[in-house]
Amino acid sequence: MGCGPGTDLPAPAERVGDSGTVIGVDRDQAMLTRARERTDGLHQVEIGEGDVHDLPVEPGTVDRAKIDRVLMHVAEPADALAQLHRVTRPGARIGLCSARRATLRPIVALRTAFSVV
Ligand SMILES: C[S@@+](CC[C@H](N)C(=O)[O-])C[C@H]1O[C@@H](n2cnc3c(N)ncnc32)[C@H](O)[C@@H]1O
Numbered sequence: 268m269g270c271g272p273g274t275d276l277p278a279p280a281e282r283v284g285d286s287g288t289v290i291g292v293d294r295d296q297a298m299l300t301r302a303r304e305r306t307d308g309l310h311q312v313e314i315g316e317g318d319v320h321d322l323p324v325e326p327g328t329v330d331r332a333k334i335d336r337v338l339m340h341v342a343e344p345a346d347a348l349a350q351l352h353r354v355t356r357p358g359a360r361i362g363l364c365s366a367r368r369a370t371l372r373p374i375v376a377l378r379t380a381f382s383v384v
Pocket of ligand 1: 268269270271272273274275292293294295298317318319320334335336337340341342
């Protein structure tokens with residue numbers, strides 16, 4: 268989520284095999300174009316325009332989610348985390364990473380999100 272230029276998409280596309288799907292979502296058109304170019308030919312990959320505050324993904328359909336260096340850019344990090352919770356299945360794994368410069372805000376949001384979901 269917040270896939271940017273799609274650098275991280277080919278690796279999971281390899282892991283999910285022929286029947287799996289990897290979804291990349293970003294709000295920036297230039298990033299989406301680069302992600303589409305990077306994953307051209309990888310039929311498992313779906314790239315879509317969307318905002319992490321309102322993910323264009325069906326509830327409870329995702330087994331693994333990753334949000335890397337995105338939370339420090341979003342207006343409401345807690346809402347973005349709640350969206351990740353909404354789209355993932357019970358038992359799914361979510362990987363989060365944020366930059367040191369903005370560490371505090373996402374951590375506070377993380378606490379808030381886990382207290383409401
Ligand atoms: C530093 S880049 C990280 C990209 C990618 N996650 C990576 O690790 O290579 C941050 C990305 O988050 C996206 N982004 C920021 N706010 C967003 C939002 N509210 N919804 C969707 N994407 C967002 C930006 O467009 C940008 O592509």
